[in-house]
Amino acid sequence: MQRIAIFASGTGSNARKIVEHFKGHPSIEVNLVVSNKATAPVLDMAAAHGIPTLVLKRSSFYETEELLAQLRGIDLIVLAGFLWLIPDYLVRHFPRKIVNIHPALLPKYGGKGMYGKYVHQAVKAAGEAESGITIHYVNEHYDEGRVIFQESCSLEPEDDAEAIAQKVLALEHRHFAPVIEQLLTINYRS
Ligand code: GAR
Numbered sequence: 001m002q003r004i005a006i007f008a009s010g011t012g013s014n015a016r017k018i019v020e021h022f023k024g025h026p027s028i029e030v031n032l033v034v035s036n037k038a039t040a041p042v043l044d045m046a047a048a049h050g051i052p053t054l055v056l057k058r059s060s061f062y063e064t065e066e067l068l069a070q071l072r073g074i075d076l077i078v079l080a081g082f083l084w085l086i087p088d089y090l091v092r093h094f095p096r097k098i099v100n101i102h103p104a105l106l107p108k109y110g111g112k113g114m115y116g117k118y119v120h121q122a123v124k125a126a127g128e129a130e131s132g133i134t135i136h137y138v139n140e141h142y143d144e145g146r147v148i149f150q151e152s153c154s155l156e157p158e159d160d161a162e163a164i165a166q167k168v169l170a171l172e173h174r175h176f177a178p179v180i181e182q183l184l185t186i187n188y189r190s
Pocket of ligand 1: 102
């Protein structure tokens with residue numbers, strides 16, 4: 001079995017799609033859901049599927065490497081709306097084994113503070129004719145690791161930030177789990 005840990009800070013709609021996608025999969029399972037928020041709905045979703053959960057404390061996440069013990073046996077860390085910067089020790093320990101989804105076409109609209117609705121508001125303010133999603137490897141900097149997959153959607157002049165968010169989220173839900181599956185079956189199997 002290849003084991004996935006999902007890190008998510010919020011609603012967890014992408015996490016849910018991923019959990020559902022791999023339910024009953026012959027060789028891939030979601031083994032752990034990690035959040036930095038004890039009240040995040042994503043934790044209830046995981047518990048409802050019988051998936052172990054873990055709530056991070058900022059101090060131990062950044063000042064210790066305790067988390068590594070809990071990630072033993074994990075083959076891929078998936079950031080699905082996880083907003084904390086990944087510390088160096090985790091990047092070093094999981095080379096090319098941490099992926100993130102970003103709700104825009106990187107390198108545009110990435111970096112610190114660019115997440116969720118702030119991304120869509122910036123896209124709207126710039127009058128872009130398209131937006132989209134980027135799935136990329138994670139390094140020590142926000143949104144800078146190598147791009148694995150991008151898909152775009154066209155925007156209409158009347159689309160506000162909320163409408164853009166809906167279009168982008170639909171792309172995320174369609175593509176994230178299949179891209180993860182491809183990564184785990186093509187790249188990692190020897
Ligand atoms: C997703 O749109 C994801 O791309 C974004 O947070 C949302 C989480 O939604 N991530 C970032 O902005 C990271 N910079 P969800 O909790 O419903 O999956």
